[in-house]
Amino acid sequence: MVLRPVISKLLGKLVVLASSSPRRLEILHNAGLRFEVVPSWFKETLDKGLFKAPYEYAVETAKQKALEVARRMPFKHLKTPDIVIGADTIVTVDGKILEKPVDKDDAYRMLSSLSGKEHSVFTGVAIILCHEKENEEVDYQLIDFYEETKVKFADLSEDMLWEYINSGEPMDKAGGYGIQALGGMLVEYVHGDFLNVVGFPLNHFCKQLDLIYNQSTSSTDQECPSVHVSNSSSHATSTSTQPPPKMSTQFSHSTSSSTKRNSEPKPRPNSPSASQTHHTNDSPSFSPVHKVMKKNSNSEVGEGSWMLVNSLSKRIEIQSAELQDPEKATLPSTPSRGQAIELNVTEHEDGELKKEDLEQITELMDGFKASKALFTASELCIFDLLQSRPGLDAAQVAKEIKASVKGTERLLEACVSLGLLKSKDGMHHNPLYENADLAVRFLRSDAPFSLRGYIQHCNSTVWPLFSHLESAVREGTNQRERAFGKKSDDVFQDTYYNSQEVKLRFMKAMHSIAKVTGKAVATAFDLSNFKTACDLGGCTGALAYELTKAHPGLSVTVFDLPAVVEMSEHFYPQQKDNRVSFVAGDFFQDELPKADLYILARVLHDWPDEKVHILLTEIADAAAPGCAVLIAETMLDGQTPYSALQSLNMLVQTEGRERTASKYAEMLRKHRFGKTHVVHTKNFLDAVISIKIS
Numbered sequence: 001m002v003l004r005p006v007i008s009k010l011l012g013k014l015v016v017l018a019s020s021s022p023r024r025l026e027i028l029h030n031a032g033l034r035f036e037v038v039p040s041w042f043k044e045t046l047d048k049g050l051f052k053a054p055y056e057y058a059v060e061t062a063k064q065k066a067l068e069v070a071r072r073m074p075f076k077h078l079k080t081p082d083i084v085i086g087a088d089t090i091v092t093v094d095g096k097i098l099e100k101p102v103d104k105d106d107a108y109r110m111l112s113s114l115s116g117k118e119h120s121v122f123t124g125v126a127i128i129l130c131h132e133k134e135n136e137e138v139d140y141q142l143i144d145f146y147e148e149t150k151v152k153f154a155d156l157s158e159d160m161l162w163e164y165i166n167s168g169e170p171m172d173k174a175g176g177y178g179i180q181a182l183g184g185m186l187v188e189y190v191h192g193d194f195l196n197v198v199g200f201p202l203n204h205f206c207k208q209l210d211l212i213y214n215q216s217t218s219s220t221d222q223e224c225p226s227v228h229v230s231n232s233s234s235h236a237t238s239t240s241t242q243p244p245p246k247m248s249t250q251f252s253h254s255t256s257s258s259t260k261r262n263s264e265p266k267p268r269p270n271s272p273s274a275s276q277t278h279h280t281n282d283s284p285s286f287s288p289v290h291k292v293m294k295k296n297s298n299s300e301v302g303e304g305s306w307m308l309v310n311s312l313s314k315r316i317e318i319q320s321a322e323l324q325d326p327e328k329a330t331l332p333s334t335p336s337r338g339q340a341i342e343l344n345v346t347e348h349e350d351g352e353l354k355k356e357d358l359e360q361i362t363e364l365m366d367g368f369k370a371s372k373a374l375f376t377a378s379e380l381c382i383f384d385l386l387q388s389r390p391g392l393d394a395a396q397v398a399k400e401i402k403a404s405v406k407g408t409e410r411l412l413e414a415c416v417s418l419g420l421l422k423s424k425d426g427m428h429h430n431p432l433y434e435n436a437d438l439a440v441r442f443l444r445s446d447a448p449f450s451l452r453g454y455i456q457h458c459n460s461t462v463w464p465l466f467s468h469l470e471s472a473v474r475e476g477t478n479q480r481e482r483a484f485g486k487k488s489d490d491v492f493q494d495t496y497y498n499s500q501e502v503k504l505r506f507m508k509a510m511h512s513i514a515k516v517t518g519k520a521v522a523t524a525f526d527l528s529n530f531k532t533a534c535d536l537g538g539c540t541g542a543l544a545y546e547l548t549k550a551h552p553g554l555s556v557t558v559f560d561l562p563a564v565v566e567m568s569e570h571f572y573p574q575q576k577d578n579r580v581s582f583v584a585g586d587f588f589q590d591e592l593p594k595a596d597l598y599i600l601a602r603v604l605h606d607w608p609d610e611k612v613h614i615l616l617t618e619i620a621d622a623a624a625p626g627c628a629v630l631i632a633e634t635m636l637d638g639q640t641p642y643s644a645l646q647s648l649n650m651l652v653q654t655e656g657r658e659r660t661a662s663k664y665a666e667m668l669r670k671h672r673f674g675k676t677h678v679v680h681t682k683n684f685l686d687a688v689i690s691i692k693i694s
């Protein structure tokens with residue numbers, strides 16, 4: 001069994017599957033591979049028109065999925081993987097690429113186009129070997145390939161089609177079918193690797209591992225295995241894997257990961273450095289990222305991939321430098337030949353810009369209008385109205401909210417376009433409106449996870465502050481005085497003591513975020529060793545109640561300003577959990593309650609480093625060895641807009657900022673906390689825990 005010998009090579013290595021596909025997880029798990037699953041955040045939006053062949057699109061998407069995880073882990077998970085595996089499965093028929101259907105109608109369109117025909121299923125796979133070095137740089141070696149399988153569908157009747165679509169099975173599957181389940185009923189024959197259709201060409205993958213770990217170690221080279229970078233295709237009817245010329249492929253990007261994996265850093269293979277680029281005059285490469293790179297049509301595909309990797313490295317180096325220290329990162333003014341700066345807009349040969357080329361920039365430009373439409377509908381209580389009286393038309397809604405029909409009509413249609421409301425034809429095609437699922441779950445005032453409080457805070461406080469963002473950037477200070485005419489260097493003095501209404505609105509905002517994130521934070525780590533916790537700045541106790549629910553042996557003291565504590569019972573009038581108590585105080589001025597575990601949820605991001613160190617000193621003085629600090633924040637990762645925009649939010653609102661997990665680990669280390677672990681909760685917040693060493 002080719003995998004068996006390879007498995008032994010992988011033991012002790014951190015193997016990561018960068019996929020949320022349960023089928024891929026099952027295929028690799030059943031094959032005996034042991035790995036962690038870290039779903040990729042890469043948005044599968046590459047422009048298909050830029051790829052000369054469908055499999056190139058699948059391979060490039062697989063690469064981007066794997067690279068995103070390989071780059072993120074040192075920051076988000078404080079560890080560098082040894083191997084990251086990414087995959088992407090597509091279906092092609094009549095020259096079109098079919099991915100996962102967006103809705104039932106799309107599934108119908110896909111399956112109808114497959115009915116009675118033979119089609120191809122391509123799965124692109126990327127394997128990234130990560131080599132962490134002495135100076136915390138990481139070398140990446142990229143191996144990619146694809147597998148094609150031919151599948152023929154029987155002629156499908158309309159009943160059969162809708163019966164299958166209504167089963168729900170098509171919705172998370174390429175081409176809208178699952179061959180391994182009900183979808184098998186649609187299939188007349190399969191020529192090629194069945195598992196490739198399901199989502200992972202296991203046999204081809206094993207052969208690649210064999211190439212990497214067995215054939216290369218037979219060479220005298222004791223350094224990192226030199227890898228075959230190949231886009232070798234194994235067609236359904238015959239396998240034509242011609243290994244390309246042997247090469248070592250690598251690029252590097254620096255990481256500030258504060259924890260070293262226990263494996264010895266591997267020597268850098270003697271290969272061209274990332275800064276060297278090769279230029280050829282051959283046909284343009286196929287990837288939007290590498291528009292300035294040329295694919296060398298003379299050499300084996302591997303050569304092309306090497307340049308592909310090389311140009312990727314340039315982009316990654318630039319971005320990681322930014323992450324390291326924005327002041328030092330110098331981006332080239334314009335993409336020079338051989339330098340891969342991601343081009344979001346594709347100028348076609350004739351210079352014409354197509355609508356889809358501008359979609360991304362238009363979405364960004366219009367983002368504020370969408371936010372304001374949501375805030376306005378929430379302020380006008382439209383979601384609560386339609387929850388109690390679904391099916392109203394614009395005139396009826398306008399009457400209830402005491403607004404113009406014209407304006408209400410526009411707002412309702414905007415909310416439908418944003419997926420917040422649904423509409424159906426009433427009498428004389430007059431649309432009738434009701435809440436969409438998002439509104440039911442998050443926008444009603446009485447929803448268990450209502451975000452209405454946070455939305456009110458965004459509309460009344462964040463929005464005016466962001467309108468002075470340019471001043472905030474120029475001055476490096478919050479914009480409270482410009483936005484509200486109040487000079488206040490203390491956000492909380494201003495919020496909690498100057499107005500009862502402002503205080504309540506802010507607490508509702510913090511409460512709604514804590515309700516949505518509380519369970520994820522409370523269950524991020526095993527806290528069974530701790531008996532007492534102190535939730536510093538715990539506001540309404542939303543997280544505290546989740547902690548006592550998740551950890552029966554834990555009691556939690558919420559320590560917050562007097563003005564907050566006096567209001568907290570307003571949020572839980574019926575609460576009888578005697579393991580949660582409230583103590584009034586100022587954590588910068590008063591002695592902290594004694595506890596085994598100190599919790600800081602969305603607190604440190606309000607303060608500059610020097611204030612954070614003051615607070616951590618207080619905690620370190622109060623905490624005995626073995627005690628812990630649990631920090632819940634949105635960790636900067638250089639990838640998702642959410643954390644970066646949150647950091648801008650802190651600029652306009654406070655003296656604080658968002659930080660990376662490794663920055664928090666470094667700050668904690670200065671106060672004798674260590675053994676730091678981070679969990680990315682897939683929620684608004686990530687969680688970091690660190691134990692008092694001495």
Ligand SMILES: O=c1[nH]cc([C@@H]2O[C@H](COP(=O)(O)OP(=O)(O)OP(=O)(O)O)[C@@H](O)[C@H]2O)c(=O)[nH]1
Nearest residue numbers: 019020021023088089173174178179197198199
């Ligand atoms: O017969 C089957 N065909 C396809 C599938 C599943 O379809 C998806 C393909 O989508 P993708 O490659 O984008 O993978 P995702 O599920 O989105 O996960 P990633 O996180 O890796 O993007 C895939 O899950 C196949 O397994 C099937 O099940 N049967």
